[in-house]
Amino acid sequence: MLCASICTIGDEILIGQVTDTNSGNIARALEEAGIHVRSMISVGDSKEAIEDALHRELERSSIVITTGGLGPTKDDITKAVLARFSGSKGYREDPGQLEMVHKILRGRGLDVLPINLAQAQVPEKAEVIVNRLGTAPIMVFRSLLGKSTLYALPGVPHEAVGAIPAVLEDILAHFKPGSIIHRNIMVYGMAESALSEKIAPWEDALPANMHLAYLPNTLTGIRLRLSSYGGDEKSLEAQLEALKEMLGELVYASEDSTLEAAVGKLLKERGETVSAAESCTGGEIAHLFTSVSGSSAYFLGSVTSYAVTVKEKVLGVPAVVIRDNGVVSSEVAAAMAEGVRRLTGSTYSVATTGLADKDGDGQNPGGTVWIGVSGPRGTRTVKYCYKNDRARNIERFAASALNFLRLYIENRI
């Protein structure tokens, strides 16, 4: 099996000020290409720590990918460490990257400073893949410890992601990966342990080369990933169909997806539209809808009615409904959904009103949300109560609202 290690370099990760998303993005691409990621490691901007990690990973994996430490500022030392580590006698200027440095800075209307020009200097033993998104070159060092290849990528997330296709191309030109097939289904509305009990007989009967993983995530529910090592696609698909059959309406997508993308797909297929009225979710539902490319085809708009006056004046929720039932109520959720549907003329609408913080309002405990969905078949509401912090409650409210909307569109409620 062809193995790779990913090594992120930077103090900012080790002290927890920045979350490392590069490793995940690189890992996803490697796995899809059939390359097994053996480990990921993060170390700080120190010569000893970087060399120690490189030794450890180059001994164990044929491919090591580093990100970070290539910036122009004084705290970035990866290039110097790699120069030494690769036995480079000196530096050379890379004409391709030099041209790109000029082009990028010109495009941003900035002067080219000496600190920028230094970015095009690379250790003599490095091959260069030009980085079109930033000034730091992507460097390739071959035959380290006599056997392994190291790719040094910039740490800036969109530059690291942008470097992946060229790095993969180089890997596939030099190595031969094995075959792993992964398939995902997305499930919402059941706890992990209950789900596990439900499918235990099926899971126990899986062939030895197949493996099921549970990947819970607030926003997407649970992703079930079925993997086949060296097996054929047909048997994998057959097992997947059996699993989907068992889970019924809990399944909202047959591939790696999100609730907002799944709902969007449904709406697009039907040529229908949606709008949202948000109180406690404060724009999160609109943000989720519009994070999907092409969402302007079905998402008309939304109103975030944080203040009561906005609920009354913009959404037309009658003051008496709020007075009689309280802001966090089935009646207000329904009136908000109906109001925004009227306002935008959408086929469906979804609304939330609740308490995202831990504190209750005297009538409802913190973490309570009323969700309303309105459409051609009338209005439905549902109440959930979660016990998390503000950020997580907002995420769960939004996910539950999208799932409730999905069930309505699918004619299940």
Next chain:
Amino acid sequence: MLCASICTIGDEILIGQVTDTNSGNIARALEEAGIHVRSMISVGDSKEAIEDALHRELERSSIVITTGGLGPTKDDITKAVLARFSGSKGYREDPGQLEMVHKILRGRGLDVLPINLAQAQVPEKAEVIVNRLGTAPIMVFRSLLGKSTLYALPGVPHEAVGAIPAVLEDILAHFKPGSIIHRNIMVYGMAESALSEKIAPWEDALPANMHLAYLPNTLTGIRLRLSSYGGDEKSLEAQLEALKEMLGELVYASEDSTLEAAVGKLLKERGETVSAAESCTGGEIAHLFTSVSGSSAYFLGSVTSYAVTVKEKVLGVPAVVIRDNGVVSSEVAAAMAEGVRRLTGSTYSVATTGLADKDGDGQNPGGTVWIGVSGPRGTRTVKYCYKNDRARNIERFAASALNFLRLYIENRI
């Protein structure tokens, strides 16, 4: 220096399906307590990989914290590996965690299944810290390899975060950390390399025990972190003041913060309010505002006007303004900002209209955004053009809009 390693366990991280946020959260807490994080490593759910990583990290660090692999499902094997690794002869039932398993499942209205009860079984050599947020216990193994302590935390992010205070308390009862002081300032509106050139003379003259790190992030601009190793707080603060003086209006906060929190703080101090009208940012600005606890004091609401009819009907943007100038224009941004301010009665308002995707609309290239801010001193607009993918463009649009609003409130534009 007291050193720690963090080890996350789980196939889902190695294949890039889940981003590891636990390591960052744990690292942040350790650093604040003066414990240096030496490295972070992620390995899969395999006995060999876990044992290899534990050996490597326990040799190098006095403290190793693992997360993950403690779930009730078949793919989770961390507990079995730790039982063997610690030389435990068998398992015992932990009464505290058993009680918690019953309590948690009862609270969720679920039956207690055998698979849940097994969660309260721990290796004989493990001490237990009860996990109040989930069924998997937090386990402590002392004197591994004769010298180091291992804390095994659950992988579910909010459970891992919830475990940190108790783990820190245990660490501080058994170890004595050194002193590191960090201070942050937040900067928006200048590229990293230009910033570096601007402050180079000051940075070069820093005492040897102080270190500056650049932590760029789309949403927050650049975080500058000044660290002092074993030094006094007073000299650190003096250096920080000098740095802030140099950077002027680029600085939007004097602590680790975000643009939305900084704007919220300004509004709260002044007893003023804000609303938003969003087209291309699709709810992101509202989401950022409302992600701050207590934001209902100043954030009245917003309209996401994705469809042109919503811009006209809800925000009152005259059809002729759209026809004459196009949707992506200074005039429409201004009319949207004025419309939502009129609708909500807020002190200020902010509006965006632009193209988040890479494709242009014939008149404007993809990545173009017009931002409008309206308030007691009239309306201002500004245009930016970014060259990123959809998700990143939306983030930058929202951050630029918040910064433009900040400059208006601070009377700088």
